[in-house]
Amino acid sequence: MDININNVVGDYSTFKGDPEFLLSLINKYVKVDVLKNVIYAGYVLAIDPEQYSIVLMVLHGDSYSRVLIPGHAISNVTESTPSSDIKPWLNTSHINTEDVSRRKLMIISWFRKNLLPVSESSDNIILGNAIILPPYGPMDICTDNLMVANQIRDIIMKMPDDYGPL
Structure with a gap:
């Protein structure tokens, strides 16, 4: 190899x-x-x-x-x-930019519904000292505070699958 x-x-x-x-x-x-x-x-x-x-x-x-x-x-x-015989582990071909944009709007709307101060910075969602990166899933939280990351993850996980931005 x-x-x-x-x-x-x-x-x-x-x-x-x-x-x-x-x-x-x-x-x-x-x-x-x-x-x-x-x-x-x-x-x-x-x-x-x-x-x-x-x-x-x-x-x-x-x-x-x-x-x-x-x-x-x-x-x-x-x-x-990686050498040519190593296949990429992350298959991004199934990630649609339209779906990511929709997910971003859903997350922002969900945070606002829960009365959390949320803002945007380019492709990122800013929530206090935490940044949520695309594709905005529960594992895409960047912060140096583990407690904050867990709380944000819990809030995202509680968002219904059929939730739509208001």
């Missing part, structure tokens, strides 16, 4: 305080060096804002599995290009 290195990120501990950088790693193919010279390669699914653990989607045979790498064990992160 050949990996062409595009961007060497370097020492992970220096980037822990940079949430924008950590967010930029989501859905990217990376190599993660951990203790005892073990290297994991896969697509970044999530990064824990508290412990800085990384959840990778690692290819095993024909399917992907999730691997949780504890933040304290990570020494380096390197952004890479």
Whole structure:
């Protein structure tokens, strides 16, 4: 499995305080060096804002599995290009921009109905110190406060499937 290195990120501990950088790693193919010279390669699914653990989607045979790498064990992160025999784990062909726009309006309307101060910034929904990124699902919340993320996730999960903007 050949990996062409595009961007060497370097020492992970220096980037822990940079949430924008950590967010930029989501859905990217990376190599993660951990203790005892073990290297994991896969697509970044999530990064824990508290412990800085990384959840990778690692290819095993024909399917992907999730691997949780504890933040304290990570020494380096390197952004890479997967070899041609590695298929992308995220299939974005089914995501329609019209559906995403509709979902955005539904979420904003739902927050306003629940009397929450919500605003927009380009494609993002701003709710206090939290940002909800496209496609605006319960796992697309970006904040450094885990309690806030859980509360917003709960509110989104309580929105009825047939809810329409008013």
